[in-house]
Amino acid sequence: MIRRSLVLLVLVAIIVSGIGFGQGDAFTLRILHTNDHHSHLDGAAFDLSLDGVRTRLTLGGFSRIVTVIDQERTPNAIVLNSGELNGTLYFSVYKGEPDFLVFNALGLDAYALGNHEFDEGDERLAQLIELADFPIVSSNALPEPASPLYRVRDQILPYVVREIEGERVGIIGILKVEKTKNSSLVSEDVSFTPEIETAAQMVQELEAQGVDKIVLLSHVGYFNDLAIAKAVAGIDVIVGGDSHSLLGDADELAQIGLAPIVSNQTGPFAGSSHEGLEALDLGAYPTVVQGPTGDPVLVVTAWEYAKALGILDVTFDADGLVTGYEGSIVLPVEGPFLQPDSENQLVAVEDGAEVAILGAIEASPLLRLTSPDASVEALLEPYREGIEAIKVEPIGTVEVTLGNARIPEPFAAGETPTGSLAAFVVAQAFRETNPAIDVAIQNAGGVRTEFLSGPFTVGDAIAALPFSNTIVMLEMTGESIVTVLNQAAHYSLHTGSTGAFPYAAGLRYDVDLGGADGEVILNVEVQERASGTWAPIDPERVYTVATNSFTALGRDNYLEFAAVREANPAGYEDTFINYFLPLKQYIERLPGGVLRPIDVAEYSLKSVVD
Numbered sequence: 001m002i003r004r005s006l007v008l009l010v011l012v013a014i015i016v017s018g019i020g021f022g023q024g025d026a027f028t029l030r031i032l033h034t035n036d037h038h039s040h041l042d043g044a045a046f047d048l049s050l051d052g053v054r055t056r057l058t059l060g061g062f063s064r065i066v067t068v069i070d071q072e073r074t075p076n077a078i079v080l081n082s083g084e085l086n087g088t089l090y091f092s093v094y095k096g097e098p099d100f101l102v103f104n105a106l107g108l109d110a111y112a113l114g115n116h117e118f119d120e121g122d123e124r125l126a127q128l129i130e131l132a133d134f135p136i137v138s139s140n141a142l143p144e145p146a147s148p149l150y151r152v153r154d155q156i157l158p159y160v161v162r163e164i165e166g167e168r169v170g171i172i173g174i175l176k177v178e179k180t181k182n183s184s185l186v187s188e189d190v191s192f193t194p195e196i197e198t199a200a201q202m203v204q205e206l207e208a209q210g211v212d213k214i215v216l217l218s219h220v221g222y223f224n225d226l227a228i229a230k231a232v233a234g235i236d237v238i239v240g241g242d243s244h245s246l247l248g249d250a251d252e253l254a255q256i257g258l259a260p261i262v263s264n265q266t267g268p269f270a271g272s273s274h275e276g277l278e279a280l281d282l283g284a285y286p287t288v289v290q291g292p293t294g295d296p297v298l299v300v301t302a303w304e305y306a307k308a309l310g311i312l313d314v315t316f317d318a319d320g321l322v323t324g325y326e327g328s329i330v331l332p333v334e335g336p337f338l339q340p341d342s343e344n345q346l347v348a349v350e351d352g353a354e355v356a357i358l359g360a361i362e363a364s365p366l367l368r369l370t371s372p373d374a375s376v377e378a379l380l381e382p383y384r385e386g387i388e389a390i391k392v393e394p395i396g397t398v399e400v401t402l403g404n405a406r407i408p409e410p411f412a413a414g415e416t417p418t419g420s421l422a423a424f425v426v427a428q429a430f431r432e433t434n435p436a437i438d439v440a441i442q443n444a445g446g447v448r449t450e451f452l453s454g455p456f457t458v459g460d461a462i463a464a465l466p467f468s469n470t471i472v473m474l475e476m477t478g479e480s481i482v483t484v485l486n487q488a489a490h491y492s493l494h495t496g497s498t499g500a501f502p503y504a505a506g507l508r509y510d511v512d513l514g515g516a517d518g519e520v521i522l523n524v525e526v527q528e529r530a531s532g533t534w535a536p537i538d539p540e541r542v543y544t545v546a547t548n549s550f551t552a553l554g555r556d557n558y559l560e561f562a563a564v565r566e567a568n569p570a571g572y573e574d575t576f577i578n579y580f581l582p583l584k585q586y587i588e589r590l591p592g593g594v595l596r597p598i599d600v601a602e603y604s605l606k607s608v609v610d
Contacts, residue, residue, distance in 0.1 A: 025318040027167045029213065030077035031327075032069055033302055033310040035241030037062070038087030038116070039099055040305035041380060043334070043372075049257030050360040056338040056346050057357075060307035062102045063372035063380070064332035068309050069106060070373070076164050079106055080171065082241030082301070083114030083219045087448060089387045089459060092466040092580075095120050098383045100131045105376050108134035110160055112173040113141060114219035114242060118184035120468055123148040135160045137173025137217055140198040141180070147189035159202055161211055167316075169213045170206040174199055176220040176242060179266055182555050183445075183497060195220055195269050196231050203234040212320025215239060221496070222247075222287075222301055223265045223274045229289035229297035231272070236322050237286075237298045237314055242266065244304035247285035248328055252365050256331075260284075261303075266496035285328050286312060296322050302329050332370035333361060391459025395584050396593030402451040406444035406498040408511060413607040420444045420503055421598055422451050422464065427505035429586035430471055430546040433577055437473060439481065439506035439526060440546040443488065443556050445499015446579075456587060456595065461580045469548040469579040475571030476564050479539040482524050484560035485509065489520040491557035500556035504604040508534065511608040523606070548579060 043061030047054055069079060081103060085096050096117075103111060111134055117125055126148040129136055132155070139158035143149035149156065159172040177192040199216060206214055216235050218225055221243035229238055246253070246261035253259055260283025268274050280287055286298035302310035312327035337357050338346040349357065361367045408419030423444045430440035449464045476484075485502050492500035493513060502521070509524040524537045547561065552572075554562030565572045587595050 026315050026323065027165065027213075028076060028313055028315045029164065029167075029169060030072070030074055031080060031215065031237065031239060031300070031310070031312045031314065032072055032077055033080040033082065033239045033300065033312070034065060034306065034308075035082035035219075035239075035302055036084045036114075036244045036304040037081075037099075037306045038084055038304070039091035039096070040088055041090050041098060041102060042384075043332075044305070046307070047257070048333075048367075049255075050357055053339055054257075055357060058334045058336070060305065060332060061372065062106070062306050063376035064334065064370040065306055065309050066106060066373040066376050067370050068330055068332050068368060072309075072311055078109040078162055078164070078169065078171070078215075080215070080217050080239050081106070081108055081111045082217055082239055083112045083175070084116050084241060085114075086116045086119045087305075087466060089391065089462055089466070090383060092462045092468075093387060093390065094383055095124055095468070096128045097131065098380060100128050101379055102376060104131075104133040105373075105379060106134075109162055110135050110137045110171045110173065110217055112217040112219050112241070113138040113156070113175055115175065115180040115184045118180060118186035121185045122187045122190065125149060126152045129155050137171060139172055139174050139202050140177065140193040140195060141175060142191045142193065144189045144191060147187055149190060159206060161206070161209070167213060168211045169215060170211040171215045171217055172199065172202045172206070174216060174218050174220065176224065176266060176269075178270075178495075179242070179497065182557060183499070184555070185550065185553075195224070196228055196272060199228055199235070200232045203232060207234055213316055220269075221266045222262055222299070223277055224269060224272070225299045225301075226277050226280060226287065226289055227268060227272050227274060229291060229299055231292060233292045235291065235297055236316070236320070237300070237312070239310070240299060240301040243301070245301045246303040246329075247283055247287065247301055248366065249285070250283065252328070256364055256366060267494065285310070286325060298322065298325055300327070307331060328366060330368050331366050332368050334370060334372075387459070390462070391457055393458040395456045395458060395461060396587040396590060396595060398451045398453050398456050398595045400597045401453045402595075402598070404444070404447055404450040406501050407492065407513075408501075408605055408608045410513070410608045410610050417598075417600060417603050417605055418608065419605055420447060420501075421603075422449070423447045423503035424505065424598060424604055425451065425586075425595065426465065426583055427503055427604070429582040430548075431505040432586055432589075433471055433546065433575065433582045434473065435529070436544050437546045438529065438543040439504060441485070441502055441504045441507070441551070442548065443499055443551050443558070444492070444501045444503060445497070445556065446548055446550065451595065458584060461584045461587075465580040465583060467548075467550065467579055469550050471546055471575045471577040471579070471582060472549050472552045473573045473575065474545045474547070474552065474561060474564055475542050475568060476545050476560075477539060478524075478526070478537040478541050478543060480560050480564055481507070481537065481543060481545065482521065482539070483518075484558050485521040485524070486518045487557050487559050488551075490515075490517045493520065495557075497556060500558070505602075507537070508602070508604050508606050510606050513608065513610050527602070549574060
């Protein structure tokens, strides 16, 4: 059985006709759940603190999660996933196929669509849904006849009902509308309905069918889950995703060098608010919210990247009200184990140290020594072999690690710059694809890794730029360029979609993080390609701009890109150059194939103030 601290609480006292609620009437539902895996199908090296010693081990991966699910699945259990594809070479190369085959192996009771399920467009998602042996739930994404998803519309359900030990449990799916429309390649042939209103409607439909135990399987972010819990009556449990939130007992997490994570929140729904959430026990697993009728709602999420499995036991009374709960995440781990030597270098531990490590794992209520499931390993092996053959092809060398912080920290002109140096290099690579390109603009979130010092391979380039975007060119006035930079920057700072923040090549500008809309990006300068000289951007001059095909659609609030394209289709060209290819070619063409530290004089950010 799961090893976790008991947090069982009596939440509701029920008196019926003077008779106390009897234990024999209780029903306990076990929920096993994952979220935000972003195609991280394998376990990964990770550093934890065991008995106060930094210890590198293998954490997570779906083959280990399947092992834990098999250990914990009971007749009263459901297995849920809150969605999110894309982020590793598994997706870059195979476009979600291994993910869905793994989910088939999990025996999911429901899978909620997230925004990144649409990253390859409607047709690819429709193909993946056709692979699925499990229910897809999404109540507020509605494909219209012109969308390829229309052919699988009967497999995209607003909710499913599971009968467990004679009890009926409803599972509703919902996603965040704004983020899906702005941060994926969903077509205009998919319509959406508001999150809170749709959730309320689905609850009413289930209650009309006599279903009084309701789970919302959401992909809207932890704070928005809490807002739904406060606003919609009838929901008992929300199993969430999107914000990669790590929930749990702070002391138990601290024992292994972790802490609750409730950052990376997207903005509230239209007409909703995050005000008052700070009064809740943020970061707790589960987070208990008082619903609009005074009944408790339990909100859980299980971190990210297949690092953890959430396990929540919920007890209901005969009327379907939550009366108790217990649970936590479980982190499946395995060797090899490395710890620092006398020179602080990580080395394989000796037998005595390994005994101590195993004891510390056994003592932790969150860790579990877990071997991979053989069937899932066999399923993934041919995909791994294909990826490994691609990953090892060399490109060049990175001399100094170039970070990928999406939002820059303040720095003065002439000081060491901050922000996504990696995104800046990507923009430089875009600019070099065609001598006609004056400037290039790249959204920070489109670059998924930092560039670590050392050898740089094709696999590194694809991992950094995993999306199936292409490079596009647009003709834009200087005024429009300043507009689009400000649209993206302000959006990134005020909606939680930090990946929208713009970096550029051939442009440099000051940043005011506290600036009003239209006043975040200031003092924009442009570099003449031929001479290398810098001058203030000319609002009237027409420049050729390179960007990726995602932002060119106006996504991540790069709205001016879409407006310019619509106004002047002849000034738009899709080069059909694959997203990662310019980076590969750029590094290969550098002297000696060495990517050196950035030239501060050419970096897109001149200064940053709060």
